[in-house]
Amino acid sequence: MKLVEELEEKSASSSRSKSDLVGVNTILLELKDRLTNMERKVEIIPIVGMGGIGKSTLARNLYDDAYIFSHFDYRGWAAISQVPNMRETMLSLLRCPDEKLSEKLIECEDYELREILHKRLFGRRYMIVLDDIWSTMACDEIKMYFPDNSNGSRIVITTRDSEVAEQVASSKILHRVNFLDEYACRDLLCQIVFGEDDCPDELKGLVSKILSDCSGLPLRDWRAIVKG
Numbered sequence: 001m002k003l004v005e006e007l008e009e010k011s012a013s014s015s016r017s018k019s020d021l022v023g024v025n026t027i028l029l030e031l032k033d034r035l036t037n038m039e040r041k042v043e044i045i046p047i048v049g050m051g052g053i054g055k056s057t058l059a060r061n062l063y064d065d066a067y068i069f070s071h072f073d074y075r076g077w078a079a080i081s082q083v084p085n086m087r088e089t090m091l092s093l094l095r096c097p098d099e100k101l102s103e104k105l106i107e108c109e110d111y112e113l114r115e116i117l118h119k120r121l122f123g124r125r126y127m128i129v130l131d132d133i134w135s136t137m138a139c140d141e142i143k144m145y146f147p148d149n150s151n152g153s154r155i156v157i158t159t160r161d162s163e164v165a166e167q168v169a170s171s172k173i174l175h176r177v178n179f180l181d182e183y184a185c186r187d188l189l190c191q192i193v194f195g196e197d198d199c200p201d202e203l204k205g206l207v208s209k210i211l212s213d214c215s216g217l218p219l220r221d222w223r224a225i226v227k228g
């Protein structure tokens with residue numbers, strides 16, 4: 001228990017940014033290429049992998065990337081979940097910093113929202129992220145709202161389900177997020193706990209135990225493992 005306390009203390013005092021991604025350079029580059037390549041037709045690009053493996057994190061990283069930001073005229077993000085709510089999805093995609101306009105959108109009927117969304121996307125190069133799709137039905141319905149402007153628009157979906165990914169994808173290429181290798185896992189844990197400092201010798205055993213228990217998942221909450 002004393003070692004766990006020492007690890008907690010180190011973690012609390014670590015000053016380094018805790019938001020760095022590890023072990024995903026290759027898949028990030030592949031996805032950036034899919035998003036910005038010369039294909040003009042609208043494409044659905046699935047990011048697939050088990051729960052907690054890092055799909056939403058990757059999608060968010062792409063969505064916020066400065067180059068991606070400048071490449072698209074319009075970006076929209078919607079969390080879908082198991083029971084999709086089309087109205088909420090449309091409202092998320094129409095995200096609006098202007099409060100008054102937001103209030104007006106909330107008062108709109110569904111068919112009006114569909115029209116507004118269609119107009120907003122029409123003629124623009126857009127990037128839409130549909131995070132956490134559970135069924136092809138959800139995707140089929142939402143897809144109808146997106147015009148094909150033949151200008152390189154992209155729809156990124158994240159899903160745990162390979163079959164859903166295969167069925168909705170525009171090409172045979174799925175972007176699969178795999179377990180982190182041992183080095184990436186160690187890098188992530190050490191970054192979170194020790195920041196710029198090295199792991200002290202007395203904590204090396206405990207760190208190895210945590211790493212073997214999280215088996216390649218990028219778990220940031222290592223406390224759940226030591227206490228579990």
Ligand SMILES: Nc1ncnc2c1ncn2[C@@H]1O[C@H](COP(=O)(O)OP(=O)(O)OP(=O)(O)O)[C@@H](O)[C@H]1O
Pocket residue numbers: 020021022023024049050051052053054055056057058132158160188218219220
């Ligand atoms: N490559 C990475 N480097 C560092 N941390 C990561 C990485 N990938 C994911 N994480 C962290 O792992 C946690 C889980 O990631 P995320 O929520 O993206 O998983 P997910 O695959 O979308 O899961 P779900 O299927 O449940 O939605 C988050 O705290 C995230 O910050």
Ligand SMILES: [Mg+2]
Pocket residue numbers: 055056057131132158
């Ligand atoms: Mg997710």
